[in-house]
Amino acid sequence: MTEPLQPPPKKNPLKRTRVPVSPPGTRSRAATALAVMAAEGRFALQHCADCGRIQYPPRDLCRACLSGALQWRDTDPMGQLVAETAIRATPDTHFRDRLPIRIGTVLLDAGPSLICRLHGDVSGDDRVRVINRIDAAGQAILLALPLKEVPHMQDDPALRALSCDPRHRRVLITDARAPEAPALARALLKAGASRVFLGLPEAWKPFPARSELEDIGNCSIMPLDVTDIDSVRELAAGIGGKTDILINNARFIRPGGALARPDTIFARQELDTGCLGLMRLAQTFGRAMAARGEDGVNNATAWVNILPIGALVPQPGFGLSSATGAAALAISHGMRADMRGSGVRVMNLYTGPMDDEWHQELPPPKVTPSALARAIVSALIAGQEEATAGEIARDLHARWRDDPALAIREALAK
Amino acid sequence: MTGILAQLSGALASGRVEIVDLTHRLTPDFPVMVLPPEFGQCAPFRKTEVSAYDHRGPAWRWNEITMNEHTGTHFDAPSHWITGRDVPDGATDSIPVRNFVGPVVVIDFTAEAAADEDALLEVAHIQAWEDLHGRIPADCWVFLRTDWSKRQGAAYLNLREDGAHSPGPSPEAIRFLVEERDIRGFGTETVGTDAGQAGHLDPPYPAHATLHGAGRYGLQCMCDLDRLPATGAVLLAAPLKIENGSGSPLRVLALVEKEG
């Protein structure tokens, strides 16, 4: 029985905020590849291309035939618990604060047996489903779940630590003017977020969505312009210490590439918003959040960067957006390294063309605001660091994973 | 103390001549002209700290600033507008400096602007003003006082789905001022020298088209015009010496002689 998670009490101002201590983060190259799968929410193991043998722990060569052709493939995650223990003593500081740690040996139907963390509702000789998640060190951790959904399943501490569930958490959406803002706010609140802050740039312009947002309830619209460091700093001073999830959706989009105009004005505005804006947020909110990675039930947990899929595979006709996305992606990866160990996951969410004024002339499919919101919330709950929204992004991401050079050439040939 | 400048110095020292600041503070959230998004936009003011007595520069503080030539309280040179592109000495660096200092008259249009956001200054308004204050002298700045600078936030640009709504001169009025009164320039409290809906006038944006086509200047986004007398003030308005600049943010000051 998982106890339902209680809303956190107000912070005790006399107590020191717990300092985040990273779980063990050193892994071999092969095991790091497992983290690549975990970041995408995939339970994948190495399959020998020559003999079919499935390997675990990750190896360099097949344990059955010494082939070097080990391929990461999605694998049947079902298995049976054959042994379990609750670790009550550990020399590691991270785990010491979380005792007891329940682990078990699961014999996968697919063959290998593996040591994994156990959900609180798994015990005995249960049949289980193993998931592969990113932990606070950015490495892969396997967790065995009950086969069937149990009450308050997501509230299990081991599972919650491997997700970025919005439940009981406070979320900042950096651009209230973006078309997806109301859908995103609604989806987050529905997922249990306790409050949604929305940053409003250029308050001197009309803001027709204000009443829609205010009608949702638990939404606070606050001045924020990511292109203005003073504005970012001011809001961070106000709510940086209570932003548990930050969703950076601030973007400036204009079609065209390097040759579209005889100037760099739009390019600079795109970069100033999409890339330098991200840096300004990182320098303020990022630091505040990284310090709150162990701050109880509503600890800071996720930073979501919404990026065009052009960040990976440049899109003809949207050269500037692709360039900005690529630059923001590099910043995002750097943030991941900087925030590593704090407990805050940095998620890249790649979108296909949005169903908005800037992609009006493109053919479908396009990403609707509610589809984007669904993609973000489900990726948060699944603790992903890499996720896509929409069919085009999913397709291009898969092509990019398969062969980046080919994916790019293919995209530019269109 | 007989020289004119010596007398001025004395008057300034004694307070008999007051210096009035007509300039808004340059802040990141001061509204700028908004155009359809596919056009290039007017960049708002931005300021980034380079150092502040810290590891980036231990004993000094300085900022890097960016903005458009038409951000904040600013000066429009003739070459800002297509009608003025061939005007001699029509850019910020070539305008004769004598034009940066001179007389200014203020037409109080506050009642009309309060009654109608889209109020247009007509020739009749000017003539009525002249009936009270005398004929507008040649080579003089004319400021349109609307108290628009007292508006905050979204009420300033007053944008609606059909565009901005703010007062300004009619095509006839601005033509009258340029052709009949030979003014040096026209100044407003609104974001431009034209009315918010001036795109729908004939010609569109008559203040810009007419003023700059005739080599005259514009001043906009000013404040505190209510502190100026209808006549008698002297304006100091010198834009930055930007090479071939179309305009420039600047500090606009007026010398006002106190009564008594």
Next chain:
Amino acid sequence: MTAPAPYDGVVVTAPFTAPYTRFSPHPAQYWLGSALRGSLKAAGLTPRDIDGLTVSSFTLFPDTAPGLADHLGLELRWLETVTVGGACGVVALRRAARAVQTGEAGIVACIAGDANEIDSFRRLLQSFSRFAMDASYPYGAGGPNAVFALLTDHYMRKFGATREDFGRIATAQRANARRNPQALLRGALGLDDYLGARMISDPLCLFDCVMPCAGAEAFLVMSEDRARSLRLPHARIRATIERHNAFPDDPAQYRGGWAGDAPGMWDTAGIGPGDIDLLQTYDDYPVICAMQAEDLGFCSKGEGARFLASRDMTIDGDFPHNSSGGQLSAGQAGAAGGFLGLTEAIRQVTATAGPTQVAKAARALVSGFGMVNYDRGICSAAAIIEGESA
């Protein structure tokens, strides 16, 4: 498979245990060298008299065996690193015996030991092996306690063994340790104490787990003639086995390499389990003692825990087992844990064990088990040695 050649003319002698301490500022070089000095002193030899060396240690970094030879001023013509953890005693013995037998070395010193500074155990666990670093340490950093808790849980589920069974192994060893002045843990331990102890990693409690410490062990391997001329009490080697990575497809470990190799060992030795006077199993956890009892042929599979619990495992009992108290009570000085059973067995069969001496102990079976690379011990080894009275 051809039967291995007998170890004719080779003996093992001069066992020495450098007294263990919980924490020590001394590094591994100090401990290994101290054990060597003790063994040579016991044999009346000098460092110049040995020309072969085996080294077992986890904490020698950045040195390797040649660096240690330099540090200790040893000139050698035969040098071996034996990094098989808890199996290192038997495996070092096997290597050294064949070297002496073939004339590649005259006298081989086998040494094992490790340092233990505060926090060094954590660092050792963190980087123990690649699979441990990748796939077990990040799961709570329970170290071997957690892995053996899983094995123990699996064994209990599979064979119905109880905590009481394991408790009897631990308490019997403590009773033995109370007669060993060098054991670190010598307080009385009853079954109730065991059952009431705090859990470390369920179902393992405090007394199922060894205490990491600093220390070292050493012995010498030489020709029987040489031992006689030096008038050294010595033991012959009757048979040995060694295996690595046996039964890799068992979902959880419930048997070791001995299960396949023990029959051949008994054949070579020409004796059976009933001929053994003293059993020294590798006892990092009681469940492993039970597995060894089964796999080595003392009882059938699954009966090990009950079998041991039903016997009197103390020094004076009917089934003397881990007479020095084993690692559970004497402490685990890293790789020295792989030697401790063997050095004690040499003392026993040469009647030099002093306070822990088992009466009429002529023949001992020593078993080793080591290297929890991921979820199980990889290395298994065993040796039957006997004294001159056998």
